[in-house]
Amino acid sequence: MIVDEPRDLTPGAQLPIELSAELLARVEARRAEVLRALSSGDPVYGVTTGMGALSKVRLSDEEQRTHQRNLLLGRAVGGPPWLPPDQARAVVVTRLRTFLTGDAGVSAALCGQLVALINSPYVPAIPAEGAGSAGEIIPLAHAFGPLTGIGTLLDADGREVPAEGLLPPFELGPKEGIALLAGIPGTTGRAYSQVRAAERLADRMAEIAAGAIAVIGANRDPYHPSTGRGDELLQAEQTRILELAGPESQPRSLQAPVSFRVVPQVLAHVRRALGRLDEAVTRALDGVTDSPAYLDGAFVGTAGFHGIDLAAHCDHLVAALAHAAEVSTARLHRLLDPEVTGLPAQLAYDPGPQAGLVAVHKRAVAAVHSLRRLTVPSSIGTAETSNGQEDVQTFSWEAAGVLTEAVRLTREVTACELLAVHQAFFLAKRPVPVALAELLGATADAVPVIEADRPFGVDLRRLADLLSSGSARP
Structure with missing residues (x-):
């Protein structure tokens, strides 16, 4: 280049x-x-x-x-x-x-x-x-x-x-x-890489949630773009979910559980937070961060090292991801419930002798618990250093690190839901919506058919790698 x-x-x-x-x-x-x-x-x-x-x-x-x-x-x-x-x-x-x-x-x-x-x-x-x-x-x-x-x-x-x-x-x-x-080139570069990673993850989260919606036969009313009036980003997510999940002529119930109905709102919030962090990264890339900087023929001391813009928007995206992971985990729990899906309990091939995916949900719960503890704002808690010359910090470097961990944990939760959606389609014998065929086909390539309990951690690691690759094929 x-x-x-x-x-x-x-x-x-x-x-x-x-x-x-x-x-x-x-x-x-x-x-x-x-x-x-x-x-x-x-x-x-x-x-x-x-x-x-x-x-x-x-x-x-x-x-x-x-x-x-x-x-x-x-x-x-x-x-x-x-x-x-x-x-x-x-x-x-x-x-x-x-x-x-x-x-x-x-x-x-x-x-x-x-x-x-x-x-x-x-x-x-x-x-x-x-x-x-x-x-x-x-x-x-x-x-x-x-x-x-x-x-x-x-x-x-x-x-x-x-x-x-x-x-x-x-x-x-x-x-x-x-x-x-x-300056703050480290936070800027790290935030840039996490924005790109989170964008890929958000796309996959939309596909997986749409798969959950399709496999339980959820009523499509909440995704009609007319209900998102005044919010173009929300309407775009509603349209995306309808396109991914496809139509449902005979929904199982008048209303699906809340975790299914609010998918567009959750994803719109993630994408809004992503967009704002991306804008902050652009400002940091184009701004003056050197100190002293040589500007207009003179050395000028600056405060370009004070990365509150990046730190605050990293924190915002962490909170948005944590909420999305919580909703995903709730949806995963509902996928294990025969009252919601009409499928065998806990998505087990043979319930009773087999436990199915109940422990997969427990792993997602643990990841969400870790995510919740990451949502404390990084920029809160200043301390004096350098004999008082530096009497405040934004901890923007740490904020970028927290975001990295939040993306990883959200990806872990998303892999858990993907495994459940994959199994639900297998048990339901329902056709996979055309728009989801590539992702679920790649999932089937990575994960063998589940007809008995096994160490699902291996499957989840493969799916997490699939979700981080940026490609639907492993």
């Missing part, structure tokens, strides 16, 4: 990446301006001074020569568990995009070093937890220390390898160390 403009580069960009000569020339021209401005001798935070509570300390010329690398050394205090490879690479790609705007005033050579890391078979070992600061200096120190031979990389098999010697030798120039630590 050849990148001509910063906006061409997203955290999920296709690899390998190559920066156009014109773009690199613009980056280098801004770098020359920054070096001229630095030569004036005026104090510049983190370049000619210390950082945080030590910003009043002026650095000698000799100290400045080693200061930028030292910034990455003393702040790498994290440890395992490390970010998964896709999120680690998204952090690096997002950092590169922020540099391409010119705000950071870094060199084209540093951008090239980032490209070399992105295109390599390695990712930096970035701690998934423990940011604890205004901004992301701890995880970013781990993310970008390897550019200068500091710290640890992970190979394609997830093994830790020393960074020294794995990338071309590189020496940070003035301002480049602090630029690597500035």
Whole structure:
């Protein structure tokens, strides 16, 4: 992928990446301006001074020569568990995009070093937890220390390898160390990856819920788009459910249980939360996050590290997913009830001698319990650090981590419901709606016919992999 403009580069960009000569020339021209401005001798935070509570300390010329690398050394205090490879690479790609705007005033050579890391078979070992600061200096120190031979990389098999010697030798120039630590590229990249994952999951949740609606013969009245007047997103979900589930000429009852009737409302809420987080990610990708940033010919201190926009919308999406998982688990419970489905109890092939899927519902209940505990807002609970220089935090890094776990748990619950829908169609001998044939066909490929009890954890793991793949075929 050849990148001509910063906006061409997203955290999920296709690899390998190559920066156009014109773009690199613009980056280098801004770098020359920054070096001229630095030569004036005026104090510049983190370049000619210390950082945080030590910003009043002026650095000698000799100290400045080693200061930028030292910034990455003393702040790498994290440890395992490390970010998964896709999120680690998204952090690096997002950092590169922020540099391409010119705000950071870094060199084209540093951008090239980032490209070399992105295109390599390695990712930096970035701690998934423990940011604890205004901004992301701890995880970013781990993310970008390897550019200068500091710290640890992970190979394609997830093994830790020393960074020294794995990338071309590189020496940070003035301002480049602090630029690597500035802003919230980590939260931005991680949130981007989770938005994409949650979008795929929401599509699957709609299909699986429609399958549940179809297999119990639910009345289709609640999905008529005229009942969603005033809410175009809700009407779109109602239309989607009708198309997926197909018509029902002889519903089993006048009203299905609530967990079936509210499917469009639940999914519309998830998609609304997704859209708002996606907008926050775009704002973060396009905004000024460097500090000090080089804007209009001068160094300007910023608060671009205060990721409340991303943190709050991550929290919102976590709550929406938790609600969707709760409703899915309730629907799964109803699928085990012969009064609702007209099928054998607990979807067992031979009820009594066999327990059926009752324990699968219990697993979903446990996942929902974990989800509920994730819904405490991440940005609540500030604490002073850096001798009071940093007296508040948003914990946006942690918010992105909580969202990652929420997506995983919601996927687990969704896999449980998918297994039940799959079994219900098998027992009911009902035709699968045409719009659901691909997903349920892939499910049948992944999960053998259930005619006896077995360790369903194996089936659920396969279905969770299916749901995360973005494809209906395993």
